[in-house]
Amino acid sequence: MAKRKDLTTTSLAMLGLLALRPWTTYELAQQMERSLRNFWPRARSKLYEEPKHLVAHGLAVARREQVGRRPRTVYAITPAGREALREWLRRPGAPPALEYEAILKVFLADQGTKDDLLAQIRHIRAWAEAEQLRGQAFLREYATTGGPFPGRLGIIALMVSFLTRIDDGIHEWAAWAEEEVSRWPDVHxxxxxxxxxxxxxxxxxxxxxx
Amino acid sequence: MAKRKDLTTTSLAMLGLLALRPWTTYELAQQMERSLRNFWPRARSKLYEEPKHLVAHGLAVARREQVGRRPRTVYAITPAGREALREWLRRPGAPPALEYEAILKVFLADQGTKDDLLAQIRHIRAWAEAEQLRGQAFLREYATTGGPFPGRLGIIALMVSFLTRIDDGIHEWAAWAEEEVSRWPDVHxxxxxxxxxxxxxxxxxxxxxx
DNA sequence: TGCATTATCCTCCCAATGGGAATATCGCTA
DNA sequence: TAGCGATATTCCCATTGGGAGGATAATGCA
Structure with a gap:
């Protein structure tokens, strides 16, 4: 199983996590949900297949363990895995792809009412505000605990800064757009x-x- | 053909375009590439199937024409289609999903070198600058010609504002990150x-x- | 006039993905 | 001791991405 197929970006993402420490597939899937979801979202069900590909390519090794009667698999990176990861990191990554249904509805808003448009914008704004709070909670945690990987603090700071910039951008836009549209007589x-x-x-x- | 299946967001996006005027499938696919790609990117090959679903649901009608010996299909929205669209516009849209491989590489940059990280950031910055120029070209066109749908100018302004905000955000982040990382002794x-x-x-x- | 691009107009296919359902055990709390 | 949430996966199917293929029409240019 898990023979064919080249490595995908998702494979390399998981390999990158394995470079930090060994994880069980379950933990790996959790990490993908917790942190990578924001810039590399993947369906949970797929995440259990990727480490098998890594093993098939010799980039990771699997160790089966038992917790009581329940089995689990712990994966660890190999030297070949580290090399593959370094090689991949040297190459420029793909540009962003954004999928945003709520904004699509703004784009088509002239087929609905002004109230619908305003509601959509307010909805976007509320989402952005909730994200900002999530970001603050994350920052508070890191400011107090320092996080689990001290050597990664600089990079975490880069990432947090990136993500908050996006959320702030969306929020500012929504605040401006709400103000702007509220002055329009109608959507046209x-x-x-x-x-x-x-x-x-x-x-x-x-x-x-x- | 094209019987089952509920309408997807992509179906509604195309229905939204049809609400503006009738288009051939080819034109529809082009529009999806030109404008919707930025917030609702879809593979070209799929776009030829969607209008058939719309017809199957009674939301659009197809008219087959001939250009010389080459056939083509022109689609137009029906009253039921307009109603479905209005109904859809009333409901809040899904939050954004961002897929950004280059940023993923930044996230994992502690497994590579500082030079790799700086190169990645510069690459991101160059992309953002190119996007800003594309945005300016678009704005120049609209500032002079007024665009093909005068009744949509307000909404176009909202969209342009949104997209440039994102690009500017990425660009500002990249400029800051480059400066920041260049002062680090290494990625850790x-x-x-x-x-x-x-x-x-x-x-x-x-x-x-x- | 002829020729070569480029644009129009699609169809087909396969591997990969999303998203949900299903299954089972562990460990804690009420 | 029963129940519940967390752990730890597997399976499935409809949908998607992405590319290849193939035909005619319109154009630019030599």
Whole structure:
């Protein structure tokens, strides 16, 4: 089983976790849910197959254990696995792909009512606020405990900063959009004449400023 | 054919395009690539099946035409289709799902070298800059031509604003991260003691400020 | 006029994925 | 001691991604 098939990004993601310490498949699946979900979301059911591919490629080894009568499998990375991971890290990663149904509904909002649009924007905003709170809880935990991998604190800081920037961006947009749309007479409102020109100039300033 | 199966978000997205005007499947597929790719990316090959489901559900009608000897199919929305669309727009959309391999590599960067990490960040930054230029080209076009659907200008403005905010966020993060990492002795650098505390306070100010 | 791209207009296929259901044991608490 | 949530997986199927294939029409340019 788990013979064919090349390694996918998901395989390498799990290999990356194994580089930190050995895990059971269950723990691995949990980690994927907890931290990687935000930038590499994968269905839980698939996660149990990946380590088998890693073993088939000689990048990890499996050790079967027993907890009472229940079996479990602990995976650990091999030297070949570390090398494969390093090689993969050297290559540039794929650009982002965003899937956002709520924003799709904003895009098509001229087929509904102004109230629907406002509700959708408020919904987006509420989601962003909830995410911000989640992020703060995470930061509080790290500020007090230091987290389980002290050598990774710098990188964790990069990641937290990235994710909060996205959430903040969505939140700011939603706050602005709510304000903007609430001034429209209806969803077909023409924005004022020079809006696109102004957005363009803003973007040019923004890009020039770096 | 195309009997079973409930309507997916992709079906509704195409129905939304049909609400603007009739299109051939080819044009529909193009529109999905051009504008929806940014927030609802779908494989090209699937896009030819969706309108058939819409027809099967009575939400669109197909008209077969000939261009010389080559047949084509033009789809148009039905009143039932408009109603289904309005109903769908009333319901809150799913939260965002982001898939970003390059950021995943940042997350695992402590298994590689500092140079790999810096290269990855620069790569991300270059991508963001290219996107900003694409956004500006789009804005320039709209600022001069007004675009094909004048009644949608307000909504287009919301969308452009959203997408540039995301790109700007990624770009700002990459610029900051490059600067930050370049000061580290290596990828395991511990950030300075109070960094998480400071990030937390920044986030709290940010959220409080709205 | 002829020729070579490029655009239009699809269909088919397979491996991979999402998402849920199913199963069973462990360990704690009421 | 019964029940419940956490641990620890497997299986399945409809849907998707991604690429290959193939035909005609319109165009640009030599």
């Amino acid at each position: 409102a023409a924005p004022d004449k020079q809006l696109f020109q102004r957005l363009l100039e803003k973007s040019e300033r923004h890009v020039a400023a770096d | 650098a511990a950030p300075d003691k109070q960094l998480f505390q400071r990030l937390l306070e920044k986030s709290e100010r940010h959220v409080a400020a709205d």
